[in-house]
Amino acid sequence: MSKIYPLKIKRRLSPRLWGGKKLEPFLKLPAHEGVEPLGEAWQVYAENHILNGEYAGQSLADLALSLGTDLLGHLSVERYGNKFPLLAKFIDAADKLSIQVHPDDTYARTQEAASGHLGKTEAWYILAAEPGAKIIWGFKDALSKDELRRAIAQERLEPHLNVVAVKAGDVIFNPAGTVHAIGAGIFLFEIQQSSDLTYRLYDFGRRDASGQLRELHIDKALDVADLRPGQHAKVRPKALSANKTELISTQHFAMERWSVGAAEHQSTKLSSFEILTVIEGELELEVANDSYPLVCGESVVLPASLGAYVLRGKAEVLRCYVPEL
Numbered sequence: 001m002s003k004i005y006p007l008k009i010k011r012r013l014s015p016r017l018w019g020g021k022k023l024e025p026f027l028k029l030p031a032h033e034g035v036e037p038l039g040e041a042w043q044v045y046a047e048n049h050i051l052n053g054e055y056a057g058q059s060l061a062d063l064a065l066s067l068g069t070d071l072l073g074h075l076s077v078e079r080y081g082n083k084f085p086l087l088a089k090f091i092d093a094a095d096k097l098s099i100q101v102h103p104d105d106t107y108a109r110t111q112e113a114a115s116g117h118l119g120k121t122e123a124w125y126i127l128a129a130e131p132g133a134k135i136i137w138g139f140k141d142a143l144s145k146d147e148l149r150r151a152i153a154q155e156r157l158e159p160h161l162n163v164v165a166v167k168a169g170d171v172i173f174n175p176a177g178t179v180h181a182i183g184a185g186i187f188l189f190e191i192q193q194s195s196d197l198t199y200r201l202y203d204f205g206r207r208d209a210s211g212q213l214r215e216l217h218i219d220k221a222l223d224v225a226d227l228r229p230g231q232h233a234k235v236r237p238k239a240l241s242a243n244k245t246e247l248i249s250t251q252h253f254a255m256e257r258w259s260v261g262a263a264e265h266q267s268t269k270l271s272s273f274e275i276l277t278v279i280e281g282e283l284e285l286e287v288a289n290d291s292y293p294l295v296c297g298e299s300v301v302l303p304a305s306l307g308a309y310v311l312r313g314k315a316e317v318l319r320c321y322v323p324e325l
Contacts, residue, residue, distance in 0.1 A: 012042040020094030043299035046084040073272035073304030104176035122192035130185030138230015254323040264311040272322040281315030
């Protein structure tokens with residue numbers, strides 16, 4: 001029988017022209033010296049490699065193929081096959097991101113099959129926001145595709161966009177099709193479907209490090225964009241217990257925040273793997289006779305068939321998984 005244990009994952013760092021300086025101290029990284037600052041840290045992704053134990057060096061994608069439900073859980077396999085279905089990341093936006101939209105699963109399967117990606121529904125948990133920080137979420141008024149195309153061509157899209165002020169602790173839900181953008185001065189955790197399908201509608205005329213205008217994907221964006229006025233960006237968290245809060249639950253993923261201050265005895269379920277990410281403090285994760293230290297900014301994947309585990313320490317933890325419909 002294959003060994004089942006907590007999987008520490010090698011994160012993938014991504015410089016972006018809008019990135020900032022928060023990821024290095026938060027993740028205890030050396031100073032980044034690239035042309036563009038760090039914008040994203042992909043904590044858990046199918047193509048990331050495992051750092052510990054007998055599976056070290058394998059990608060999550062390969063391990064999902066070999067372990068199937070033991071790793072993924074039966075709900076995930078029923079919906080997505082032996083594909084690792086979620087992507088967890090940190091995003092540091094010192095400057096605003098492009099205005100963009102993502103496709104749903106149907107569009108991804110029919111129009112982007114060669115990419116191998118799912119559609120992209122996502123949620124943000126705001127970890128820090130500078131005073132006055134805002135996001136873009138949907139439209140102020142209903143627009144036709146022709147009206148939207150003209151507004152982009154004439155560089156007058158911004159007056160039509162719905163702007164939402166955000167602060168630390170806010171939860172934002174971006175279903176596939178939602179036109180959106182992270183504003184300047186925001187540091188967040190994102191849980192999303194395993195996809196990198198992003199269609200840029202508008203990029204404020206910015207140029208990349210080589211001086212070129214970044215590519216727009218207007219035709220595909222208009223294929224998938226919800227053009228109705230946006231109203232419901234924020235999700236109201238729900239208390240589950242004295243120390244656990246459900247931040248969001250959708251058909252694709254659920255995310256909870258746990259405040260760990262004493263020994264926390266838990267167990268995985270056969271329905272889904274879990275992703276645990278420490279956002280404050282540090283922990284010891286104990287499974288049987290083995291102990292795994294987890295520091296701030298670290299993520300670990302718990303296979304569905306792992307069973308009982310204990311968290312010891314003082315920390316704030318985000319738990320993500322595939323929920324029952």
